[in-house]
Amino acid sequence: MQRHPPAGAGQPDDPIDKAHARSQAFGVALDDRPDYALLPRADLSDALEENRFLFQHAVPVMETLYEQIANTHSMVLLTSARGLVLHARGDSDFLEKASRVALVPGIDWSEQTRGTNAIGTALTEQEAITVHGDQHYQQANQALTCSCAPIFAPQGQLIGALDVSGDHRSYHQHTLALVRMSAQMIENQMFAASFPKAVRLHFHARAEFLGTLMEGIAVFTPEGRFLSANRSAQFQFGMSVNALQAHTFSSLFELPISALFELFAGPSPAPRALCLRGGVNVWARTEIRPTGPWAAPLVQPLAADADAAPPAAPRAAPAARRAPQLSSLQYLNTGDGQLAAVIAKLHKVLDRDIPVMILGETGTGKDLLAQAIHHDSARARQPFVAVNCASIPDTLIEAELFGYEEGAFTGARKKGAAGKIQQAHGGTLFLDEIGDMPRHLQARLLRVLQERRISPLGAGKEIEVDVHVISATHKNLKELIARGDFREDLYYRLNGLVVRLPALRERSDFEAVVHKVLKSLDGSDGQDDAAPVRIAPEVMRLLLHYHWPGNVRQLHNLLRTACVMVDDDRTIRMEHLPDDFFDELRPPAGATAQPAAALAPPMSFVPGEALPPPWPETPEDAQSLQDVTLQAMAQMLRLHQGNVSAAAKALGVSRNTIYRKKALLPPGLLD
Structure with missing residues (x-):
């Protein structure tokens, strides 16, 4: 007997059509009667033990989910990554109906055995999906509507699925959103339990989403090594867990993890503003567990109140006091x-x-x-x-x-x-x-x-x-x-x-923008009479040469980090700039015209010291940018008597950067 074509049939990427094609390849028959062959009790106990971590965190969420769908002729199911039903909770009248199609613990609901169904298809596609009525491959299941979301372990691998199944006549399109959120709640609870001593960062572009299921959570070692991230964090980073393994806290937030500890020092600090690599601003709170020689207090979660106003501008470390209100x-x-x-x-x-x-x-x-x-x-x-x-x-x-x-x-x-x-x-x-x-x-x-x-x-x-x-x-x-x-x-x-x-590189007011950003960041350690942070002339020259792919947001992030790093003279010098900034100090590929910033006469941030021209106009001038960098490196190597590690640390660059550029030094420059 032919099935009715599902909604969306005929579209090449339609998941239902792809699932039907797989079902046919598996040899699943359309008119097969339900298979009631339960897994032996001992084997089911073994499966529950194998999935104990998932089970213990999922069952409380399932109870909450069931309370929300009670008396709707529905049930909640938890399955393993292979599609084996581990646990079920539902209305007694529907549980009886579900047993007629073997929708009970101990039964395999993978696509290989049941054809297209929400559990098997969600696990195969690794995406949440609703399978409604005759979208099911087997006729026996076409009286059901099922919404299922896969569940991923904290390390990123598929671990199971959460499903709500009910009578197809009570179908509602928004049930899938509820299942998604419940699955995410399970993931977040497993996530919290897996890294009890890690530095846990909660973040989102919108402050009101902190403390909700939509916040990103990433965990790091106290030294800043990346451990894992939940799905919301992966979405905000734009990378999978596997891709994120190559990163550290510093490469993801362009901020040393020591600065994070300073930002959240003190009792119950408020959420702070951070900037992701690429220039996206986020609000963050952190949970730093005492371990090793350092300790910091746990930060209380921000209450999830959709009607609450976003938190005030962050009171960060000494160099990041609240910014002025951009009110006009x-x-x-x-x-x-x-x-x-x-x-x-x-x-x-x-x-x-x-x-x-x-x-x-x-x-x-x-x-x-x-x-x-x-x-x-x-x-x-x-x-x-x-x-x-x-x-x-x-x-x-x-x-x-x-x-x-x-x-x-x-x-x-x-x-x-x-x-x-x-x-x-x-x-x-x-x-x-x-x-x-x-x-x-x-x-x-x-x-x-x-x-x-x-x-x-x-x-x-x-x-x-x-x-x-x-x-x-x-x-x-x-x-x-x-x-x-x-x-x-x-x-x-x-x-x-x-x-x-x-774009920032096109503007003629670059130095005025720098001055305004510095003014907004300069908290002067809370002392009104403290000297403002200044920029050394050679640093300003480098800033003027940079192409700023992240624009003002990137400039703000770089200066914020530099302000945290300044010494007692409160002057931003080369050693306060991040390593990747030096590596990227070149005009954008194919650039031939001068940036708009070069059209304005340079402004001096230090009285009596004029800056050199902000952009080279000839090949000879282009070499001068390299010369400035090499001279700074040579000066630091001389200061540290040739110790590459000490010079690299002072400049805030890697040892490899020093070794790579050392070959470019003119003879006698280190003497």
């Missing part, structure tokens, strides 16, 4: 002609109900510009609500944006929750990384922008909203439109005024 467009105007033109345009459209789209590379300050637009508008006393479309999983972004009513889906809050659009009523909605919004939600967003009404999930009514929309992206939306990944009608609804933020 004028504050951002530091003398660059391109940026001044952008600000002038924005002043003309303030309070005109014209949507603004901000384009620019990652790290150019699109979020700060959006906040400045809001603070200079008549909506300044109303909410400013930011949504990063790239940081929220596809399964949650719909509820995040539009909210949901009580009972909208299994596991929903009893009182429902207002979405970000509704929270921004009367104020400004900032849609960051709009190019990453899932295609299926773009039509809903377009309707909201056109009609100024939203319909929360599960609600039978619409709610009027009044928001000013600012969007931002580093992607080329027109290319996305051409590929069919972004709606053209939504693009033209969002781009009332399009402005482009210049």
